[in-house]
Amino acid sequence: MIADRSENRRLSQPLIPGVVHVPYPYCYRCSLAQSYPSCGLACIEYIQYVLDTVAHPDEVAAIFFEPIQQVAGIIPPPQEYTPQLSKLAKMNGILLVDDEVASGFGRTGIMFGIEHWGVDPDIMFLGKAFANGISMAGIVARKEIMEKESEFPVVRGGTFIGNPIACVAANATINEIIDNRLTENSALVGLYLKNRLIELAEDFQLIGDVRGKGLMIGIELVKDQDKKSPAAEEASLVVEEALRRGLLISTIGTYGQTLRITPPLILTREQADISVEIIQDSLKAVEKKT
Ligand SMILES: Cc1ncc(COP(=O)(O)O)c(C=O)c1O
Numbered sequence: 136m137i138a139d140r141s142e143n144r145r146l147s148q149p150l151i152p153g154v155v156h157v158p159y160p161y162c163y164r165c166s167l168a169q170s171y172p173s174c175g176l177a178c179i180e181y182i183q184y185v186l187d188t189v190a191h192p193d194e195v196a197a198i199f200f201e202p203i204q205q206v207a208g209i210i211p212p213p214q215e216y217t218p219q220l221s222k223l224a225k226m227n228g229i230l231l232v233d234d235e236v237a238s239g240f241g242r243t244g245i246m247f248g249i250e251h252w253g254v255d256p257d258i259m260f261l262g263k264a265f266a267n268g269i270s271m272a273g274i275v276a277r278k279e280i281m282e283k284e285s286e287f288p289v290v291r292g293g294t295f296i297g298n299p300i301a302c303v304a305a306n307a308t309i310n311e312i313i314d315n316r317l318t319e320n321s322a323l324v325g326l327y328l329k330n331r332l333i334e335l336a337e338d339f340q341l342i343g344d345v346r347g348k349g350l351m352i353g354i355e356l357v358k359d360q361d362k363k364s365p366a367a368e369e370a371s372l373v374v375e376e377a378l379r380r381g382l383l384i385s386t387i388g389t390y391g392q393t394l395r396i397t398p399p400l401i402l403t404r405e406q407a408d409i410s411v412e413i414i415q416d417s418l419k420a421v422e423k424k425t
Pocket residue numbers: 136201205206234235236237238262263272
């Protein structure tokens with residue numbers, strides 16, 4: 136989450152030492168200059184190379200990853216990536232830590248993003264939608280990992296720790312998601328919305344890629360379809376035009392070139408249609424301006 140833009144890190148130093156970042160499988164812009172699927176998942180091989188060269192597995196506590204990157208630009212990995220990552224972590228005796236802060240609680244059409252790949256992580260981070268707006272975060276880990284804590288008695292304290300109101304809100308939120316089958320709605324309406332946006336892409340040179348799962352969808356804008364030059368200014372203008380027409384979206388991605396579509400999980404098809412119309416009109420307005 137903090138590795139998508141050096142801009143965000145530059146004034147926050149020093150950060151925790153001993154952390155090695157590796158490329159995420161961002162197939163639309165592969166940083167290893169490969170193409171999927173002919174790459175054979177070079178990004179997984181690269182992690183093994185890092186373990187063989189600069190970060191010995193004995194000294195690596197964990198691999199932290201988002202099952203679908205959000206702030207970096209709504210990037211779902213290719214199908215085999217997450218199972219391969221899990222295998223690599225296990226083979227090297229390294230814990231797999233799944234950051235579900237953005238992708239958890241139905242956002243991607245399933246309760247937790249990692250479930251799309253049937254992989255069990257060792258540790259999960261939870262936050263954001265956990266209590267639907269009331270501050271709440273959590274770490275879930277295997278029993279044997281949690282039990283290890285007692286061997287390292289550290290004081291876990293904090294002003295807001297164990298807040299009963301937040302816990303009640305979290306329980307209510309989880310029940311609401313389950314009782315109203317909001318993960319299913321996220322999957323169905325999300326797929327419908329993504330398909331409509333993919334259709335829309337045919338009419339706009341500005342749209343380079345439409346991707347996502349459930350109601351976590353990204354539209355990456357480019358100035359040129361072949362060179363894929365990021366269209367950051369255009370993306371900001373689309374956000375402004377959409378807001379003027381009553382639709383709240385935002386920009387994300389390393390260059391700010393991707394539109395983030397993450398509506399409430401109760402979105403209906405009719406509302407999805409209205410959103411597509413607004414995005415279409417906003418893109419037309421920006422094409423005229425630029
Ligand atoms: C994937 C991911 N992990 C962690 C965080 C940090 O969460 P918090 O703001 O609850 O510390 C964020 C925040 O945007 C995030 O998107």
